[in-house]
Amino acid sequence: MTAREDVLTRIRSAVSNAAPAETVVRNYRVEYDSGDVIERFADRVADYKAKVRRVGRAELAGAIAEEVGDRRVGIPAGLPPEWVAGLNTVVDAPALSIDELDALDGAVTGAKLGIAETGTIVLDSNEVCGRRALSLVPDWHLCVVDVDSVVNSVPQAVAGLAPEMPITFISGPSATSDIELNRVEGVHGPRTLIMLLVG
Amino acid sequence: MTDILASPGTPDGKPVTSHGASGDDVVSGEFETRTVPMPWPRRRLTPFPAAAKIKLADTQLRRNLRKATTTIRDKRQRVVDELPDWEELREAGRAIKSATLRDLDKHLEQLEASVTAAGGIVHWARDGAEANAIVASIARQHNVDSVVKIKSLLTDEIDLNVALAEQGISAWETDLAELIVQLGHDESSHILVPAIHKNRNEIQAIFQASGLEPTSSEPRDLAMAARQHLRKKFLSAKVGVSGANFGIADTGSIVIVESEGNGRMCLTLPEVLISVMGIEKVLPTWQDLEVFLQLLPRSSTGERMNPYTSIWSGVTPGDGPQEFHLVLMDNGRTNALADEIGRQVLQCIRCSACLNVCPVYERTGGHAYGSVYPGPIGAILTPLLQGMKGSESLPYASSLCGRCYEVCPVKIDIPTVLVHLRSKSVESHDHFSINDTAFRTLAWIFGDKRRYETAQKLGKLGGPFGSVFRPWSSVRGPLAVAPQSFRSWWKEGHS
Amino acid sequence: MRVALFLTCFNDTLFPNVGKAVVTVLERLGCEVDFPMEQTCCGQMHLNTGYRPEAEKLARRFNEVFAGYDAIVTPSGSCAGTVREGYPMLLGFDGPPVHEFTEFLIDVLGVTDVGASYPHRVTYHSTCHSLRALKVGDRPYRLLKEVRGLDLVELPSSEECCGFGGTFSVKNPDVSAAMLADKMRHVLDTGAEVVTAVDTSCLMHIGGGLTHSRAGVRTTHIAEILASP
Numbered sequence: 001m002t003a004r005e006d007v008l009t010r011i012r013s014a015v016s017n018a019a020p021a022e023t024v025v026r027n028y029r030v031e032y033d034s035g036d037v038i039e040r041f042a043d044r045v046a047d048y049k050a051k052v053r054r055v056g057r058a059e060l061a062g063a064i065a066e067e068v069g070d071r072r073v074g075i076p077a078g079l080p081p082e083w084v085a086g087l088n089t090v091v092d093a094p095a096l097s098i099d100e101l102d103a104l105d106g107a108v109t110g111a112k113l114g115i116a117e118t119g120t121i122v123l124d125s126n127e128v129c130g131r132r133a134l135s136l137v138p139d140w141h142l143c144v145v146d147v148d149s150v151v152n153s154v155p156q157a158v159a160g161l162a163p164e165m166p167i168t169f170i171s172g173p174s175a176t177s178d179i180e181l182n183r184v185e186g187v188h189g190p191r192t193l194i195m196l197l198v199g
Numbered sequence: 200m201t202d203i204l205a206s207p208g209t210p211d212g213k214p215v216t217s218h219g220a221s222g223d224d225v226v227s228g229e230f231e232t233r234t235v236p237m238p239w240p241r242r243r244l245t246p247f248p249a250a251a252k253i254k255l256a257d258t259q260l261r262r263n264l265r266k267a268t269t270t271i272r273d274k275r276q277r278v279v280d281e282l283p284d285w286e287e288l289r290e291a292g293r294a295i296k297s298a299t300l301r302d303l304d305k306h307l308e309q310l311e312a313s314v315t316a317a318g319g320i321v322h323w324a325r326d327g328a329e330a331n332a333i334v335a336s337i338a339r340q341h342n343v344d345s346v347v348k349i350k351s352l353l354t355d356e357i358d359l360n361v362a363l364a365e366q367g368i369s370a371w372e373t374d375l376a377e378l379i380v381q382l383g384h385d386e387s388s389h390i391l392v393p394a395i396h397k398n399r400n401e402i403q404a405i406f407q408a409s410g411l412e413p414t415s416s417e418p419r420d421l422a423m424a425a426r427q428h429l430r431k432k433f434l435s436a437k438v439g440v441s442g443a444n445f446g447i448a449d450t451g452s453i454v455i456v457e458s459e460g461n462g463r464m465c466l467t468l469p470e471v472l473i474s475v476m477g478i479e480k481v482l483p484t485w486q487d488l489e490v491f492l493q494l495l496p497r498s499s500t501g502e503r504m505n506p507y508t509s510i511w512s513g514v515t516p517g518d519g520p521q522e523f524h525l526v527l528m529d530n531g532r533t534n535a536l537a538d539e540i541g542r543q544v545l546q547c548i549r550c551s552a553c554l555n556v557c558p559v560y561e562r563t564g565g566h567a568y569g570s571v572y573p574g575p576i577g578a579i580l581t582p583l584l585q586g587m588k589g590s591e592s593l594p595y596a597s598s599l600c601g602r603c604y605e606v607c608p609v610k611i612d613i614p615t616v617l618v619h620l621r622s623k624s625v626e627s628h629d630h631f632s633i634n635d636t637a638f639r640t641l642a643w644i645f646g647d648k649r650r651y652e653t654a655q656k657l658g659k660l661g662g663p664f665g666s667v668f669r670p671w672s673s674v675r676g677p678l679a680v681a682p683q684s685f686r687s688w689w690k691e692g693h694s
Numbered sequence: 695m696r697v698a699l700f701l702t703c704f705n706d707t708l709f710p711n712v713g714k715a716v717v718t719v720l721e722r723l724g725c726e727v728d729f730p731m732e733q734t735c736c737g738q739m740h741l742n743t744g745y746r747p748e749a750e751k752l753a754r755r756f757n758e759v760f761a762g763y764d765a766i767v768t769p770s771g772s773c774a775g776t777v778r779e780g781y782p783m784l785l786g787f788d789g790p791p792v793h794e795f796t797e798f799l800i801d802v803l804g805v806t807d808v809g810a811s812y813p814h815r816v817t818y819h820s821t822c823h824s825l826r827a828l829k830v831g832d833r834p835y836r837l838l839k840e841v842r843g844l845d846l847v848e849l850p851s852s853e854e855c856c857g858f859g860g861t862f863s864v865k866n867p868d869v870s871a872a873m874l875a876d877k878m879r880h881v882l883d884t885g886a887e888v889v890t891a892v893d894t895s896c897l898m899h900i901g902g903g904l905t906h907s908r909a910g911v912r913t914t915h916i917a918e919i920l921a922s923p
Contacts, residue, residue: 004323007478007529011304014537021301024294027287028490044503095517098434098468118496118504131518132467132509136460137434155489163452163485166515169492169508174460176375176422184422187375188429189460189507252868540784558855562872596866598859598873599742601826615783621744638740642748645703645735646755655707675874675902678708685701685710689729 030155037116041150042197044119048172049185050193060144060198061085064108067142067194071105074134078127083144084108092134101133106140106190114150114197115157118171121145121195122157125165132166141190143170147199246592250567251559260388260396260564267395268555274501275552275606281503282493291490293610296546299483300536306448306481307527313451317513319523324475327357330528334359334440334473335366337524341471343368343437349455349462350374351442352549353477355387355571356584357530359440370440371432373461375425382409388565389554389573396564429461439465439520443476444548445491446525449484452512453525456495458505466509472520478532479545491548494608498550531584540619541583546609547576553603553613559596568593575603579616587620587627594620655684695803697725698763700792702770702894703735709894715921716769716795719808722921723799732759738776741784743861750785753777760790765802769795769917771824771892772860779827794824795917796833796892806836812922813843817886819877819900820852821893834892834916841919847884851876858899874903882909889913 001009034040038054046052055063061083068087075084077093090096090104110128111121121143123129135141151157161167174189185191254260279285299306311321324330338346346363348354348370360370360381372381376394380387383405387393394402403416406424413424441462445454453474455462466472482491496505514523535541554560554574565573570581570593578597582590594617603613628635644650658680697720701713720727737752756777760766768774774797777789799805818838824830838846857863857873877900881889889904891897894915901913 002323003325003329006325007323007527007533008304008307010529010533011307011478011536014533015301015303018301018539018542021298022294024291024298026291026490028284028291028493029287030489048506102434115504120504125515125518132463133519136463136467154493155486158486158489158492163447163450163510163512166509166511166518168463168510169504171502171504171506174458174506176459184419187422187426187459187461188373188433188464248866248868251866255868255872558857558873559866559869562869592865594744595861596869598822598855598857598862598870600822600855600859602855605826612783618742618744618780618784621742622746623744625744625746635745638743638745639748642740642745642752645737645752648732648734651703651734675899675906678898678902681708681710683710685706685713686729686731688710688714690731 028155030153032153034116034152037152038147038150038197040152041114041116041119044116045114045121045172045195047119050172050195052195052197054197057198060196063196064142064144067196068106068108071140073106073108073140073142074101074104074130074138075108076110076127076130076134079108079110079130080128092130095131096134098133098137101137104138106142106192107134107138108142109135109144111143111145111149112167113157113160114145115154116150116152117154120157120169120171122161123168123170124161125167132168135168135170136189139190140192140194142194142196144196144198147197150197245569247567247569247596248592250569251563251596254563254567257564259398261562263395263398264561264564267389267392268561271501271555275498275555276501278497278501278503282497288490288493289608289610292494292548292608293546295482295487295490296609297543299481300479300542300545303478303481303536306483307478309448309483310446310451310481311527313448314446314453314513314523314525315451317451319451319513319525322524322526324526324528324530326530327359327528328362330357330475330526330530331359331362333524333526334475335363335368337471337473338363338368338438339366341438345369345371345432345436346438346440347371347373347432347436347465347469348377348439349441349457349465350377350393351440351475352571353442353475353528354440357475357528359475371429371436373429373432373465375422375459375461378425378429379405382406386566387571389551396566429464433461433464433468436465436469438471438473439469441465441472441474443474443480443525444495445488446476446481447483447485447488448481450512452485452510454488455509456492456505457507457509458500460507463507463509466511467519469520471522471524473524473526475526475528478527478529479536479547495548495550498548498552498606498608531586534586535580535583538583541579541616543611544576544579544583544616546611547580548609550608552606552608556602556606557597558600558602559598568596575613575617576611579613579620582620582623587623591624591627594618594624652684652686655680655687695725695765696763697727697765697767697798698760699727699729700733700736700760700766700768700773701729702768702773704898705769705894708898709915712769712894712915712917715915715917716767718921719799719810719917720767722809723803723805725803728763730759730763736773736776736789738773738780739860741776741780746784753781753785753787753789757787757789760792763790765798766790766792767795767798768792769892769915770894771821771828771830772895775823775827794828794830794892796830796837797828799837799920800833807840808837808920810840810920810922811842811844812919813845814888815845815847815884815886816888816890816919817847817849817881817884818852818916819849819856819881819889819891819896821891821896822855824892825853830892837916837920838890841922844919847886849884849886849889850880852880854880856896856900858896860895863899870899874899878903878907878909881911887911888919890916890919892916
C-alpha cells in the first residue's frame with residue numbers, strides 16, 4: 001500500500017461511523033453599511049502605521065513624484081507610464097534578479113483591491129501589481145489603490161479574488177512582538193509602506 | 200531548567216524511529232516517542248504537576264507570561280467586540296471544519312488534484328519520519344546544504360530540523376522568536392510568541408554568541424540585527440520550507456498567515472518551495488477563506504488583520520518558486536479522527552487564543568506541557584495524536600474553567616474533550632493506583648443509601664474523601680465532616 | 695409548588711447548613727420541599743476524574759432517584775452542570791431537569807426579593823460552571839441587591855477560576871495554590887467581610903485559603919444569605 005492509500009484508508013475507517021456531514025449555515029455578515037467605506041479604509045490602513053494620502057486622479061502623478069523623490073524605484077511592466085513619467089524607474093521586465101531588486105531604493109505598484117473593514121491592501125501579481133518579489137525585496141513600497149476597487153468586507157474581497165495568480169494581503173508594514181511583547185515595526189519586507197488612495 | 204529538559208531513557212542517545220500505528224488498529228494506535236542524538240535534549244517525560252511546580256517558581260517567566268497573556272487577551276477582546284457577527288462566524292467556522300472532517304478523504308483528493316493541475320507536486324506521508332524523508336530527499340536532489348524555514352508547529356512536531364541535520368542539511372529558522380529559540384538551543388514556550396520566556400538581555404547575549412551584532416538590547420535593535428542576518432539568507436536561499444495554515448481544495452491554494460515578512464521571503468524568493476501540511480488543514484472551497492481570514496487574525500494576534508497573508512496555487516511562471524511540493528501528513532491525525540468526542544480537536548486553526556486565557560498556562564508556560572503543543576489545546580491534541588502513553592498527566596492539567604471553549608474561534612469543546620481523555624488516562628493504568636482504589640471505594644459507597652449514611656455517621660466519608668483530598672491542608676484550613684448531616688436533620692422532622 | 699431538593703453529597707456531609715438555608719428560602723416562598731432520601735451523589739467527581747463506568751452507574755441511579763419530579767433544585771452550579779451537560783455529552787443520555795438555586799428563584803418562582811436581610815459587606819465570586827456552563831449571568835447579583843442591609847462590592851476579576859476544579863486541586867496542588875493566591879488577593883482588595891458564590895466547592899477552597907492565612911474573611915453560600923431573616 002502506498003502512503004497515499006494508507007492514509008486515505010485510515011481516514012475512511014476513522015469516520016465510517018460518524019453522522020453525515022452537516023450543512024454549513026452562513027449567518028455572518030457579507031454586505032453591510034458602515035458609513036463612508038473609503039474613509040473607513042483610509043483610517044484603518046493608517047492605523048497600521050502606513051502613510052496614507054488621498055488624491056484626486058489629476059493629482060496622482062504629482063503625488064507619486066513627491067513621495068518617490070529621487071529614489072530609484074522598480075515598477076511592474078503594466079504600471080501606467082503617466083504615473084511615473086520623469087521618475088528614476090526600472091521596469092521589472094524581463095524579471096530583475098534578486099540582487100537587482102535588492103539594489104533598488106523602492107517599488108511603486110498598483111493594487112487589486114482594498115478591504116475597508118480590516119484596512120487591507122490586496123495585490124494579485126497582475127500587470128499593475130507586479131510579481132510578488134517586486135513589492136517584497138525593496139525596503140520602500142508605494143502602492144496606488146483606486147477608490148473604485150475598495151470593498152467593505154472580507155467576504156466581498158474574497159469573492160472578488162481568484163487565486164490563479166498568487167495573492168498577497170498587506171495590512172501595514174511587517175511587525176513582530178516577539179521580544180518581551182514590544183511591538184517592532186518593519187522586520188522583513190518593506191519598512192516603509194505608503195498608500196495613495198486615488199479617485 | 201536543565202532537569203526539566205532532561206529526557207530520561209536516552210543514556211546512549213540511541214535513536215528510535217517513530218512509526219505509524221498498524222493499519223488494522225486505527226482507534227488505539229500508539230506512537231513511540233522518538234529519542235535522537237542531538238545538541239540539546241528534546242522530549243520531556245516529566246509529568247505536568249512536577250514540571251509545573253518548577254515553572255511556578257520562575258519569577259521572570261511568571262511576569263512575562265502574565266504580561267503577554269493579559270495583553271493579547273485584551274487586544275483580542277477589543278477586535279472581537281467590533282464584530283456584531285462574531286458568534287455567527289464562530290459557528291460557521293466550527294461547521295465548516297466539522298463537515299470537512301467528515302469527508303476528509305474526498306477533500307484531500309480534490310486538493311491533490313487541484314494542486315497538481317496548477318503545477319504542484321503532491322506527496323503523502325503516514326508519519327513524521329516519512330515527511331522528513333520526503334523533504335530531505337527534495338533538498339538533496341537540489342544539492343543544497345541549507346534551507347530557510349517559516350515557523351511551522353508541524354515541522355517542530357516531527358523534528359524536521361533534526362532529521363535534515365542528520366542528512367547534513369541546515370534548516371534556518373527565520374521567524375524572530377524561532378531564531379532566538381534556535382540560536383539559544385532552547386524550546387518554544389508559546390504557539391504565537393515562542394520566546395516569551397526570554398528577556399532582551401538574554402536575547403542580546405544569544406545573538407552576540409551567534410555572530411549577530413545587535414547595537415543594543417532594545418527590542419528594535421535586536422530585531423534589526425535579526426533582519427540583517429536573515430536577509431542574506433533569504434536572498435540566497437534555493438529551497439524554502441513552510442507549513443500551511445489552510446489548503447483550499449477547489450482551487451489548490453495554500454495560505455500562509457504571518458506578521459514579520461519572513462514568510463513572504465521564504466515563499467517567494469527560493470527556486471523550490473516545500474510545504475508540509477497536516478491533513479486536517481484542508482478547507483473545501485475558496486469561499487471558506489472569508490470565514491477563517493476573519494477568525495484567525497482576531498483570535499491570535501488580536502488584530503483586524505495580520506500584516507501579511509500569502510496565497511498561491513501550485514506554480515506561476517515568472518512569479519515565485521518554479522517547483523512546488525505539498526506534503527500531506529497524517530502522523531496520528533487519523534487517530535484523533537477516529538475518536539468520536541476527540542475528533543473536534545482537528546478543527547484547531549492554531550490561533551493560541553486558548554493559551555492566552557488559560558489560568559494554568561498563564562502560570563506555568565508552555566514547557567511544562569512537554570509538547571510542541573502547549574496549553575489547553577495541547578493538553579488534548581498531544582494525547583490524541585500520539586496516544587496516552589507519556590501524556591497521562593496532560594488531561595488533568597486543567598481546572599475545567601471553560602475559558603478556552605469561550606474563546607475558541609472554531610468552538611472546540613476543550614473541557615469536554617479533557618474529561619473524555621481523563622477516562623482514557625484511567626483506562627490506560629497498568630499499575631496499582633491508590634487513587635483508583637479511593638475513587639472506586641467512594642463510588643461503591645455512593646451506590647447505596649445505607650452504605651452512604653453509614654459512612655457519614657462514622658465520619659468515614661471523610662476517609663475516602665480524605666485520601667482523595669490528601670494535599671488539601673498544605674494551603675487550606677482542614678476539611679471537617681459536619682457534626683450532623685443534612686439528611687439526619689431532615690429525618691428528625693426539620694423545623 | 696412541589697420541589698425536590700438535590701443537595702449534593704458534599705453539602706449533605708460537610709455543609710448541611712446550605713441545605714437548611716435552601717429549604718428555608720423555598721418554604722418561605724410557598725414551596726413544598728421534598729428531599730428524596732435515596733439521593734447520594736450525581737457522579738461529578740468520578741466523571742471529571744475519568745472514572746466513567748463508575749460515573750455512569752451513579753448517573754443512572756441519580757436518574758432513578760429523581761424520576762418523576764417536575765422541579766429539582768440544587769445549590770450547586772457544578773452539579774447542575776454535570777447533570778445538564780455532562781450526562782448527555784460524556785455519558786450519552788440525559789438527566790432529569792435540574793435547576794441551580796438562583797436560576798430557580800428568578801426563572802421559575804419569578805422573585806428577586808426573597809425577604810432577606812444581611813448587614814455585611816459581601817463580594818460575589820462567579821464560579822466557572824455557573825458562569826460558563828449554566829450561564830446564570832447576573833441572577834445572583836439581582837438577588838443579592840434586594841437583600842436588606844447588604845453592602846455588595848464587586849470582586850475584581852470575579853470571572854477568573856479560583857483554582858479548585860475538584861480533582862485539579864489534588865492532581866495539581868501547586869498551580870491550584872497559585873490561582874487561589876490571586877483569588878484571595880482580589881477578595882481582600884474589596885475589603886469585604888464575606889465572599890459568596892453559588893457553589894460550596896469553590897467556597898470551600900477559597901475559604902480554606904482565607905482561614906489558613908488568617909485573613910479574617912469568611913465564606914458563605916448565597917443560600918445562607920438569602921435565608922437570613
